[in-house]
Amino acid sequence: MMTPLTGFAPDADITTPGLVADCINMVPYINGMEGAPSPITPAATPALAAACQGAAVITKLDDTRRVIAGTQTKIYELSGGAWADRSRATPYNGGVDSRWSLAQFGDATLATNRADVIQRSSGAGFSDVSGAPRAEILFSVGAFVMALNLNDGVEKPDGWACCAAYDDTSWTPSITTQATSGRLVGTAGRLTAGARLGEYAIAYKSRSIYIGRYVGAPAVWEWLQVAGGDAGCVGKEALCDIGGAHLFVGEDNIWVFDGTRPQPIADGTVRNWFFTNSDPAYRYKTACVYDRQTNLAWIFYPSSGSILDQALVYHVPTRKWGRVSLGVQAVLNYVSAASTIDGMASLAATMDSLPGIPFDSQYWLSGGKALSVFNASAQLQMMTGASGASGFTTGSNGDDAAVTSLSRVRLRFERAPTSATASASAQMTSGAGFINTATGPITDGKFDLRQTARWHRATFSLTGPVRVTHMDAEIQPAGLR
Numbered sequence: 001m002m003t004p005l006t007g008f009a010p011d012a013d014i015t016t017p018g019l020v021a022d023c024i025n026m027v028p029y030i031n032g033m034e035g036a037p038s039p040i041t042p043a044a045t046p047a048l049a050a051a052c053q054g055a056a057v058i059t060k061l062d063d064t065r066r067v068i069a070g071t072q073t074k075i076y077e078l079s080g081g082a083w084a085d086r087s088r089a090t091p092y093n094g095g096v097d098s099r100w101s102l103a104q105f106g107d108a109t110l111a112t113n114r115a116d117v118i119q120r121s122s123g124a125g126f127s128d129v130s131g132a133p134r135a136e137i138l139f140s141v142g143a144f145v146m147a148l149n150l151n152d153g154v155e156k157p158d159g160w161a162c163c164a165a166y167d168d169t170s171w172t173p174s175i176t177t178q179a180t181s182g183r184l185v186g187t188a189g190r191l192t193a194g195a196r197l198g199e200y201a202i203a204y205k206s207r208s209i210y211i212g213r214y215v216g217a218p219a220v221w222e223w224l225q226v227a228g229g230d231a232g233c234v235g236k237e238a239l240c241d242i243g244g245a246h247l248f249v250g251e252d253n254i255w256v257f258d259g260t261r262p263q264p265i266a267d268g269t270v271r272n273w274f275f276t277n278s279d280p281a282y283r284y285k286t287a288c289v290y291d292r293q294t295n296l297a298w299i300f301y302p303s304s305g306s307i308l309d310q311a312l313v314y315h316v317p318t319r320k321w322g323r324v325s326l327g328v329q330a331v332l333n334y335v336s337a338a339s340t341i342d343g344m345a346s347l348a349a350t351m352d353s354l355p356g357i358p359f360d361s362q363y364w365l366s367g368g369k370a371l372s373v374f375n376a377s378a379q380l381q382m383m384t385g386a387s388g389a390s391g392f393t394t395g396s397n398g399d400d401a402a403v404t405s406l407s408r409v410r411l412r413f414e415r416a417p418t419s420a421t422a423s424a425s426a427q428m429t430s431g432a433g434f435i436n437t438a439t440g441p442i443t444d445g446k447f448d449l450r451q452t453a454r455w456h457r458a459t460f461s462l463t464g465p466v467r468v469t470h471m472d473a474e475i476q477p478a479g480l481r
Contacts, residue, residue: 001471002412005032007320008392010273011266018471021457026390027296027313028320031414032469033203035387035462036313036324039373044081045380049074052330052374053113053400054237060107067389068109069330069374070100075111075119075126078380086125092116101138101236105145105168112138118147118169133161135180137236142214144178148203148470149191152181157190159183160203160212162221180220184210187225191235192284195246197259203331204233206251209262231255231262235284236330240297242290242316247297249286254314256298270312270321274301281305289331289373291383298371300328315426328373391461394471398455400430403478406456410446417442418464426453452478 006191008029014021023037032136034312048069056070067078073091076083093098093115103110111119111126127363136149138159164170164177173180180214184191187208194203201212201221209226215265232250233239239248245258247265254266254274264370278286282302290297295316299307308329313322371383398404406424425434437451449458456475 002410002472004470005323005468007033007269007315007318008322009269011269011271012395016395021393022394023323023392024390025324025387026392027322027324028315028318029251029293029294029467030315030318031059032467033320033322033359033392034447034467035208035390035417035465036322036389037383038385039326039381039383040377040385041379041381045078046082046331047380048076048083048374048378049377051379053094053098053431054102054111055330055332055374055380056102057107057333058102058104060104065427066109067332067380068102068111070094070102070111070113070390071378072096072098075100075121086121088119088125092335093211097268099465100238101136103138103140105140108118108168108332110168112136112147113147129169129171132163135161137191137194139195141212142199144214146194146196146201146212148194150181156183158185158205160191162463175217178217178220182221184223186441189232190201193236193239193243193248195239197241197257200259202246202257202259202431204239204248206234207232209233209257212258226257226261226362228257228262229282231257231264233245235286238284238286238288238299240288240290242297243292247288247290247314247316249288249299249301254312262399265314265319268367274312277290277303279304279306287328287331289333289371291333293370296326296371298331300331300373326373327376329376329378332372333370334373337461367427387465389461390466391459392468393459394457394473396427396455396457397426397473398453400454403454404456404475405450405452405478407450407476408446409458410447410473411460411468412470412472413467414469415465415467416445417466418460420447420462420466422447422449422458423451423462424451425457425459426451427455427457428453430454 003018008020008023015027026033027036058066072094074087077086094113097305098113109121112135114136118129119126120129133150133152136146141200145168147161150156161181164179189205202273203210207230208221212221212223215222233248253264255262278301285286287300298312299312310430311324423438423439438449440447
């Protein structure tokens with residue numbers, strides 16, 4: 001009987017059946033693991049003029065959308081196949097490490113980088129919001145826009161402020177309008193992240209969480225510290241809403257918070273691996289995004305240095321993990337325009353030269369949403385292309401007390417690769433490491449790999465949009481047929 005794949009779990013017992021000890025460019029799905037999608041550049045979409053330092057797709061009250069991207073000194077909007085400059089008259093004062101936080105309130109788009117006062121656009125260019133603070137984090141909740149980690153003339157890294165009820169242009173404290181502010185000082189540190197969760201405002205520090213509840217004047221917002229030990233968020237983009245809960249990266253675990261208490265989700269699978277393989281000096285740059293179409297939460301992180309060059313990928317329904325190697329500057333959910341038969345000529349001259357995007361992809365659908373990134377060249381790309389090269393390594397199969405012979409390994413494919421090879425590795429002495437012994441191509445869904453050892457392991461190199469559900473190895477006591 002074949003063993004189902006249980007996902008990328010480098011922290012688990014290496015002898016666990018179905019374990020994926022390592023993988024590259026493979027993500028989990030409901031029945032197993034599949035090759036990760038490749039990035040595709042949308043037609044007539046040029047690169048930004050400078051590195052992207054924050055982006056979002058904004059939805060207005062009439063369901064129309066805006067694609068907004070910020071650089072160190074400018075804010076742009078994707079319009080008519082070009083990046084239109086929507087900045088205020090004078091350049092922004094952000095640094096190379098500044099990141100834009102964007103929010104939508106009715107038909108108004110707001111942006112903040114903490115170096116400048118909150119910016120506002122109701123459809124055209126952005127301009128300063130008079131009387132608003134400088135803030136690190138911005139989001140809308142109920143009748144308010146919430147700002148966290150402030151400078152309102154005084155440095156308040158633990159401070160919060162909300163605009164007047166139903167008026168994002170008014171920030172002057174007033175019992176009448178309910179614009180107000182405060183500080184969260186029950187625990188040490190600055191506010192690192194924040195987002196709406198249902199009707200609540202959630203504010204994160206690196207090792208604590210606060211939940212804000214609207215109570216009306218005069219207090220307006222009541223804040224309570226959440227029970228949960230040292231759970232907190234490392235950075236303002238290291239958080240995403242996965243539908244009724246936040247997934248976020250903390251100082252010592254990866255968590256999900258549904259408004260009650262945070263729950264760790266990486267223990268026994270990827271926790272130790274992640275904190276060993278991500279750069280602690282730049283972990284605050286981690287960026288999370290949730291692809292609702294596939295139920296995958298992508299956690300982009302820097303492996304060494306300041307560049308986001310790797311991603312852990314979490315499948316929310318099955319709690320399985322995958323891993324992808326991809327360099328990005330920013331992440332967002334990009335909403336493409338409709339594509340019609342009449343409009344195909346703008347995408348390619350012939351049917352054969354159309355983009356390599358599956359026809360069931362949301363790229364082709366009016367109002368479709370597709371996970372997208374800005375790559376290392378500040379080019380917007382959609383993660384909808386066919387999978388390229390991918391692969392994975394199994395756990396160890398064997399026994400310290402017996403020598404066995406491996407004859408072949410078989411994979412069950414839901415979607416077969418265009419090409420595949422496998423290599424076997426053997427271990428005779430516990431702790432001595434594995435030695436590569438045999439390599440073979442795929443033949444009738446199996447790989448003939450002959451070796452004799454106490455422990456056996458296989459590594460698969462796959463090409464194309466592959467889906468793997470199960471695996472099995474034919475192993476017998478040595479000397480028997």
